[in-house]
Amino acid sequence: MDELTTRVDGMLDDLCAELRRLTRIPSIAFPGYPPEPVTEAHDLVVDLLRDAGVRDIAALRLPDTSPVITGHIPPPHPDAPTVLLYGHYDVQPAGDEALWTTTPFEPTDVDGAIHGRGVADDKSNLIVHVGALRAFDGRPPVGIRIVFEGQEEYGSDFDDYPQAHPDEFACDAMVIADMGNIRPGTGTLTVALRGVVEVIVEVHTLEEARHSGNFGGAAPDALLVLLHALAALHDAKGDVAVPGLRREQWGGGGWSEEEFRRLAGIRDGMPLIGTGNLGSRLWSGPAITVTGLDAPSVERAASAVVPSARAKLNMRCHPAQDPAEAQRLLIEFLEGLRPFGVPLTVTQAGAPGSGFAAATDGVAYAAAHEALRTAWGEDLVHAAAGGSIPLVNSLAAAQPGAEILLFGAQDSMCNLHGPNERVLVSELRDAVVAEAAFFTAYAERFRRG
CATH class of the missing domain: 3.40.630.10 (Zn peptidases)
Structure with missing residues (x-):
C-alpha cells in the first residue's frame, strides 16, 4: 500500500x-x-x-x-x-x-x-x-x-x-x-x-372566477380545497401521513443536525420537520414535497373565488419499496380526501423511479x-x-x-x-x-x- x-x-x-x-x-x-x-x-x-x-x-x-x-x-x-x-x-x-x-x-x-x-x-x-x-x-x-x-x-x-x-x-x-x-x-x-414518483393534483369547482364578495363563503374555492388536501399529507409533527409507505429507522452514518442545517441553508430559528433520526427522514422513509403550484399570483390576485388549482408533488420513497406501489398509495390517499366534499383529480406525472x-x-x-x-x-x-x-x-x-x-x-x-x-x-x-x-x-x- x-x-x-x-x-x-x-x-x-x-x-x-x-x-x-x-x-x-x-x-x-x-x-x-x-x-x-x-x-x-x-x-x-x-x-x-x-x-x-x-x-x-x-x-x-x-x-x-x-x-x-x-x-x-x-x-x-x-x-x-x-x-x-x-x-x-x-x-x-x-x-x-x-x-x-x-x-x-x-x-x-x-x-x-x-x-x-x-x-x-x-x-x-x-x-x-x-x-x-x-x-x-x-x-x-x-x-x-x-x-x-x-x-x-x-x-x-x-x-x-x-x-x-x-x-x-x-x-x-x-x-x-x-x-x-x-x-x-x-x-x-x-x-x-430512495425511489421517486410524481403526481399532479387538480381541483375544478367553478366554470370561471366569481366575485368573492358576492359568492365567497358558499361557492367552493378550488385553491382552498387544494390547500386542505396538501395539508393532509403530513401530520402535526411533519411526518408523512399516507398509510402504507415504508419507513424504517436509519442505522448507518449521516450528517449531524448542524451539518444538515448548513448544507440545506436553513434560516436561523427554523425547526426541522418530522420525527426520528435524520437518516430515517432523508433516506429510509418517505418524503413529499410540493414542487409546483398553479394558482393566481399575489401580484395579479383579483377579489374572486378561484375556480381551479393544481399542484405537482414529488415523493421519495424507501429504497426497497416498489415505487409503483408507493405512487398508488399516494393517489388513493388523495382521491379519498374530498375536502368539503369536493373530489380531487390525481394523475401520475412520468414513470416511477426505483x-x-x-x-x-x-x-x-x-x-x-x-x-x-x-x-x-x-x-x-x-x-x-x-x-x-x-x-x-x-x-x-x-x-x-x-x-x-x-x-x-x-x-x-x-x-x-x-x-x-x-x-x-x-x-x-x-x-x-x-x-x-x-x-x-x-x-x-x-x-x-
Missing part, C-alpha cells in the same frame, strides 16, 4: 491537470446546447482511457443519446474478478453565472479545491478511474469493464439498455463513481437510494471497507442518498449477482448542480487511492473465496 500511495501521489499533479482540461469543456448534453463540446469531452476521455491501458474502446450509439464509451482490460488470470467502472462525461448547465465566484468553464484553484461546472459531478470521478488504472500501469489485478455515459444529466435511452443486453455488462462487481463522501475526509459507501438497496455482506464490500479505510485513514460510514440513479437499477437487473459499490471523489459540500461547484484535491487523491486499493483487496479476497 505504501508503494501504491506513493505512485498516486507522484501522478496527482498530472491527474489534476487533466481534470482541469476536461472541466474546461462545456459538455452539456441538453436540448438547445451545441453537441460539439460533448463530442470533444468524449474524445478526450477516450484518449485518457487508452493511455491508461484500456483496450477495445468503442462507442455505444443509441437514438437521441450521446455516445456511451465502452472498453475493457482482460483479467490477469482466469480466477481474477472483473470490475465494471461507471461514470459520465456530460455535465449540468452552469445556471445563473452571476452566482458564481469563478467562471464556470474555466477551472480555478481556490484553497485546495478546483472550481468549475462538472468538476465534481462527474468529471473528477472519471479521473479517479483513470488514476486507479494508471497506478498499475494499465495492468490492474482485476479485469476491467468501462461504461462511461454521455447523457446522464438529461436522461437518455441508455437507462434501460443494460437490462435488455446483460451480456455486455458481465462483471463480478461495479464501482458506480457518481457519488462521494458524507463530508470531506470521511470515506463513505452509499448503500441506498430506489436501490445494496447487499453489503459480500466479498467486494469487505474489500471496499478495507480500501476506503486505508485511503481516508479512519473507519468508513454507510450513507444513503435521497435521489435516484435509474441506471443503477438497470445494471443491477442486468447482473443480479454483481455487487454494486457507490463511492467517489465528491463530497456533500461540493455544490454539485449549483453555483461554485468544486472538488477538493485531497478527496480526489484519496478516491484514487481507495479505488486502486480496492482492486488489490478485491482480487486477493476473491482468490481466497
Whole structure:
C-alpha cells in the first residue's frame, strides 16, 4: 500500500491537470446546447482511457443519446474478478453565472479545491478511474469493464439498455463513481437510494372566477380545497401521513443536525420537520414535497373565488419499496380526501423511479471497507442518498449477482448542480487511492473465496 500511495501521489499533479482540461469543456448534453463540446469531452476521455491501458474502446450509439464509451482490460488470470467502472462525461448547465465566484468553464484553484461546472459531478470521478488504472500501469489485478455515459444529466435511452443486453455488462462487481463522501475526509459507501414518483393534483369547482364578495363563503374555492388536501399529507409533527409507505429507522452514518442545517441553508430559528433520526427522514422513509403550484399570483390576485388549482408533488420513497406501489398509495390517499366534499383529480406525472438497496455482506464490500479505510485513514460510514440513479437499477437487473459499490471523489459540500461547484484535491487523491486499493483487496479476497 505504501508503494501504491506513493505512485498516486507522484501522478496527482498530472491527474489534476487533466481534470482541469476536461472541466474546461462545456459538455452539456441538453436540448438547445451545441453537441460539439460533448463530442470533444468524449474524445478526450477516450484518449485518457487508452493511455491508461484500456483496450477495445468503442462507442455505444443509441437514438437521441450521446455516445456511451465502452472498453475493457482482460483479467490477469482466469480466477481474477472483473470490475465494471461507471461514470459520465456530460455535465449540468452552469445556471445563473452571476452566482458564481469563478467562471464556470474555466477551472480555478481556490484553497485546495478546483472550481468549475462538472468538476465534481462527474468529471473528477472519471479521473479517479483513470488514476486507479494508471497506478498499475494499465495492468490492474482485476479485469476491467468501462461504461462511461454521455447523457446522464438529461436522461437518455441508455437507462434501460443494460437490462435488455446483460451480456455486455458481465462483471463480478461495479464501482458506480457518481457519488462521494458524507463530508470531506470521511470515506463513505452509499448503500441506498430512495425511489421517486410524481403526481399532479387538480381541483375544478367553478366554470370561471366569481366575485368573492358576492359568492365567497358558499361557492367552493378550488385553491382552498387544494390547500386542505396538501395539508393532509403530513401530520402535526411533519411526518408523512399516507398509510402504507415504508419507513424504517436509519442505522448507518449521516450528517449531524448542524451539518444538515448548513448544507440545506436553513434560516436561523427554523425547526426541522418530522420525527426520528435524520437518516430515517432523508433516506429510509418517505418524503413529499410540493414542487409546483398553479394558482393566481399575489401580484395579479383579483377579489374572486378561484375556480381551479393544481399542484405537482414529488415523493421519495424507501429504497426497497416498489415505487409503483408507493405512487398508488399516494393517489388513493388523495382521491379519498374530498375536502368539503369536493373530489380531487390525481394523475401520475412520468414513470416511477426505483430506489436501490445494496447487499453489503459480500466479498467486494469487505474489500471496499478495507480500501476506503486505508485511503481516508479512519473507519468508513454507510450513507444513503435521497435521489435516484435509474441506471443503477438497470445494471443491477442486468447482473443480479454483481455487487454494486457507490463511492467517489465528491463530497456533500461540493455544490454539485449549483453555483461554485468544486472538488477538493485531497478527496480526489484519496478516491484514487481507495479505488486502486480496492482492486488489490478485491482480487486477493476473491482468490481466497
